Amino acid sequence: MAVVLRPLGLGDLLTGVPAIRAVRAAVPGHRLVLATTTALAPLAGLVDAVDEVLPARELAPLDWDGPPPELAVDLHGKGPASHVVVADLHPARLLTFASPGYPGPTWYADEHEVRRWCRLVSEGLGVAADPDALDLAVPAVSPPVTGAVLVHPGAAFPGRRWPAERFAAVARSLADAGHDVRITGGPAERDLACAVARGAGLGEDAVLAGTTSTLELAATVATARVVVSGDTGVAHLATAYRRPSVVLFGPVSPALWGPPPRPQHLVLWHGDGAGDPWGTELDPALARITVDEVTAALDRLLA
Structure with missing residues (x-):
């Protein structure tokens, strides 16, 4: 099991999709659980790399009753507050940006949001992360209007x-x-x-x-x-x-x-x-x- 933390807004979720896909590529044999907000759960289900959505609130402890995951990834921020949320799951492996008490890749404030999280996963898990892999599945609902x-x-x-x-x-x-x-x-x-x-x-x-x-x-x-x-x-x-x-x-x-x-x-x-x-x-x-x-x-x- 791999748990990825991204309980933020719509734009945050979508800019994190390439990194989420890279996590999936790094652990192809594991279920991937995305911890995100209840409001964004329907959209999270459109990301092909996500197997399950765990309702989450920003920086709040996760309601996790399963065994410690094999991997937990903080796609929330540079820490340390968000690092604690995933560390509390006691994963076998934890991936975060570097902050006091947490080793990891360096956070750069002037980095594009998509590339930042791709780099975290690429450097931390040793897999390629394509920043252009932003596509989302089209939902199986009828839009109120087309071509507008x-x-x-x-x-x-x-x-x-x-x-x-x-x-x-x-x-x-x-x-x-x-x-x-x-x-x-x-x-x-x-x-x-x-x-x-x-x-x-x-x-x-x-x-x-x-x-x-x-x-x-x-x-x-x-x-x-x-x-x-x-x-x-x-x-x-x-x-x-x-x-x-x-x-x-x-x-x-x-x-x-x-x-x-x-x-x-x-x-x-x-x-x-x-x-x-x-x-x-x-x-x-x-x-x-x-x-x-x-x-x-x-x-x-x-x-």
Whole structure:
């Protein structure tokens, strides 16, 4: 049995997929248990390397009643708090980044999130880890719409949330050009999505936020014509399904969290990487991205 710890957000789960696949390659004869949040369990089931999902909460002890696993891997952070979570399972082998009391590969703050975890597994377990192995299986559910242009205005923190009125202007431009525009988001983002729809002159039927399950959202992204969003989980879903995307970065450099260098993924950024990703005010770098820049990028992908 191998246990992999990754109980974070949607983008965190998806950027960890190549490393999870590398762990599977390192221990092909063992069941792989992914410890992640209950909310992400349905998506975790779409990762072909995962045999079982263990509900987990960030930095909380795992509810593990099995024997000590042969291997436990911390894909949560640089430690030591997250290291303790997996060490408490008393695995035969423990893989973490180096921190006091825990030997392992060195953590580099300026490393891309995908490559960081691939390197941990590659150096720690002696297997190749492909950072481009980001693909996710398409869920076996019917999406509420196919072939739509998806506008996703939400983000976990205000610092990474481009202004709603600018998203509305982009959505209006897309709708005026004849595209089927839908506004996506989670239940907590429905008011924001409705405001964007109103500003774009769209009806409430264009708002998918708060009406789709996690798997329905994934299925919708998997068939999208294009996705436009900030630096948030839906951008990583577009990457996982190789759908065209325009991603707006602000406080965090795309060199750390951006999509792979594929022609269908366009990144807009005017920052220096010194912003606060958990900021409570719009990041100045994100504020410098204009509506015209976003519509021009979308025009390139929709041409």
